[in-house]
Amino acid sequence: EVQLLESGGGLVQPGGSLRLSCEASGLSIGSYGMSWVRQAPGKGLELVSAIRASDGSVYYGASVDGRFTMSRDISRNTLYLEVNSVGGEDAALYYCAKVLGWLSGGLGFWFDSWGQGILVTVSS
């Protein structure tokens, strides 16, 4: 069974930084595309970033700017998302999700396993 466990969220001051982690079990993150998806309160889903299985190339959602950095440590089976200069627009529930489709060597783009999510709150 695939399990994705996010950590590292919480209260962040505006202008601060945060590092989210996603520890995976039941799969090797090096064999599948993985992603971060966020959901602001009462809003829809939004792709933050995704990483391709084969070569570790990282892709960022169109609304995400250069403040975000996604990475993976295959030996630890863990994903990371670093965010700098955090602003109110970054407040959301951040999900780690396994991606199938072209990021995993196929076609298309869909999310077949999700973590429980980690909340990021931005306030001074």
Next chain:
Amino acid sequence: QSALTQPASVSGSPGQSITISCTGSSSDIGTYDHVSWYQQFPGTPPKLILYDVRKRPSGVSPRFSGSKSGSAASLTISGLQADDEADYHCSSYTPTNSYVLFGGGTKLTVL
């Protein structure tokens, strides 16, 4: 404003069928059969219920079905049950630098 358009809410009575639409453009849904649907209960993560327009992952009820016409996709839930009450999100692959598009979500109420 979301890239894909879904109705904010739909409702139906137990036993009925309901359909949720998801409208995109000729660049995404209109060209690619890579539409997926997710069910989300309050306080829980989304759950994949359909991918590639109409394919169901193992364990998903056959009461959930998908279709596509032109630049719009649809999710149909037949034999509506009380525990189908949830938010439903559509998504589509896009070859642009967005990679994947989402709808704003539709709240299904079972009357």
